[in-house]
Amino acid sequence: MKLDSRKLQILQAIINDYIITAEPVGSRTVARKYELGISSATIRNEMSDLEEMGFLEQPHTSAGRVPSDKAYRLYVDRLMQVKSLGEQEADYIKEFYEHKILQLEQIIFTTAKVLSDITNYTSIAIAPQLSRVTIGHIQLVPVDREFALLVIVTSSGILKDTLIQIPQGINGDFLNKVSGILTEHFQNKTFSEIDMVDLSAIKREFLENQKFFNSLVDVLTDSFRRSQKQEVYLGGTTNIFNFPEYQDILRARSFLNLLEEKDLLYQILASPQDEGVKVSIGTENLQEELRDCSIVTATYSLGNRVLGTIGVIGPTRMEYSRAVSVMDYMGKALSRYLTQLYGA
Amino acid sequence: MKLDSRKLQILQAIINDYIITAEPVGSRTVARKYELGISSATIRNEMSDLEEMGFLEQPHTSAGRVPSDKAYRLYVDRLMQVKSLGEQEADYIKEFYEHKILQLEQIIFTTAKVLSDITNYTSIAIAPQLSRVTIGHIQLVPVDREFALLVIVTSSGILKDTLIQIPQGINGDFLNKVSGILTEHFQNKTFSEIDMVDLSAIKREFLENQKFFNSLVDVLTDSFRRSQKQEVYLGGTTNIFNFPEYQDILRARSFLNLLEEKDLLYQILASPQDEGVKVSIGTENLQEELRDCSIVTATYSLGNRVLGTIGVIGPTRMEYSRAVSVMDYMGKALSRYLTQLYGA
């Protein structure tokens, strides 16, 4: 069977209607609301065809039709018109990036908040994936006689810090010296390359403090390992209650449980992906828990290096055109802001 | 009317039953399940009295009775027996504090998780309130030619770091010198005392870099101001769905919305309070949003200085005795751990 232009028109009408109403769409509704110049009976026939082709589904015999994931995919790829963001909304976003926030985590967190505010969906964002970033500088900062702070500064200004215990009788100058040694050996390595650093070479420089050296290496490795597991930021978690499909307490609960599984969310966002906006619809998601959600994600970059991903998550009946335009704008705005802050 | 021992017995039976079943308790149930040696008719009379005295409420004429907030208060103050924590649970908690976590935020976060795990309520925790803590050390760590990291280390090992822009042509040695100057002037001040620092005295030491000095002061003040607004950590946010009183989507929603209001939660936890466990029941809470919840909080300390608060929040029909014993144990365990880590 061929998907002629009339079928497409009808499909589009049904999708549009369903996105707005969340109610199964009947032939009469299509005939009345979307004046296609054909009768409901004709539409009925076409709808029957569309169902056979897998674009529509019927909750039960005497209900209207609901778009399938396949239909949404077609819609996203061919049918929808992505309008660029309205001026008001663009201004709203810009405003947030004008209060020079300098802490990266704060930036990402704010981005998530803004996203959920303007889309009314739940938003997710991950901080830069350090594996793609190089180490710039390592510095031990004395805290008191017993502790020092190990600060790792990366090429994109992102840092991790850990408190470590230092042996007695070590002074600030010595810590500076150690910092120098570590920096020298780790500088310009990416986080995934650190295994290649020749530890024995560093070891030789720690003449008498072998024990301290060992604990330092432990902390460093641990810090590197832990840094792989990045923080996930959420915005508008309770927005899900706005959607009629989540009035059911069980569904709402399982959605919110999903949001608590930070590891899973991280996996979803961190999966290697090309630059730009990506839409993942319902069953297209690999994760069982997401089979009736859609996710629209966008990457953000520093210069031309992709650093991380932001996204919104909602029911498959999502306002894709709007979501895509917001995500597109937001990804670019964030990249621009980061590049401006930290340089390319 | 007098609250004689029989009335207390009946009230206790009703509260116990209601805490378990969440169903209004009838006179027959009390007579059958709690063998008090009196008939349901007598109990009925007593219940009628208890209602008149404000300890019981009736959802509707032909339903059983439900304890009022006043009854819970009486229960908490006089009736309930707080058993000390079971060995298993105590071990479970101890285990978490055995993996030497050194980052304070991580500790508090983990504490919240453990709390919600073992109580099945939603838990809240706030990180130490810095206003009660003194500044130990200020250090500028170079990041690249353009940026440096300003690290503030406090007496309890807690730190705040901010990225700041540095003027061109400034090297590491100079940053070290600046760090020294700042440390010298701010050391041993509490965060609320920083206004008393004589800025002009420092200014004199920055001979040629007045502009840098100004931006430094800006960042410092900002950082101090921001540090007043502490992070709130949550655990088990979806636990609320376990309770029949939150099967209603509207109630669940408003509860979850409450949890998103970090400022409000902070306010609740940060309100000055004595050391130890505190129970706040339903309408006793000042916040409108909490009028049908109860909160059990405990403080944690470093040495003998109260640093912050942890708590669990649930329906007024809460297992107070258990909640109190868990919170008591947890607050002490956390204090002990912190003291061990950072000294008194």
Added chain:
DNA sequence: TGTTAGCACTCTCTTATAATGAGTGCTAAA
């Protein structure tokens, strides 16, 4: 005088049944 059995009454919750209405698929005519 306090306690208890008995009973009518109230009110919610459950279940059964009927009515409504949106929507479909099929048929036959245009």
Added chain:
DNA sequence: TTTAGCACTCATTATAAGAGAGTGCTAACA
């Protein structure tokens, strides 16, 4: 090929009837 007409399906809503839990009151009892 399109469309009007109509019988049929099925979820949803409305209505009614019971069932059940619990109370308050009364009167008898120790």
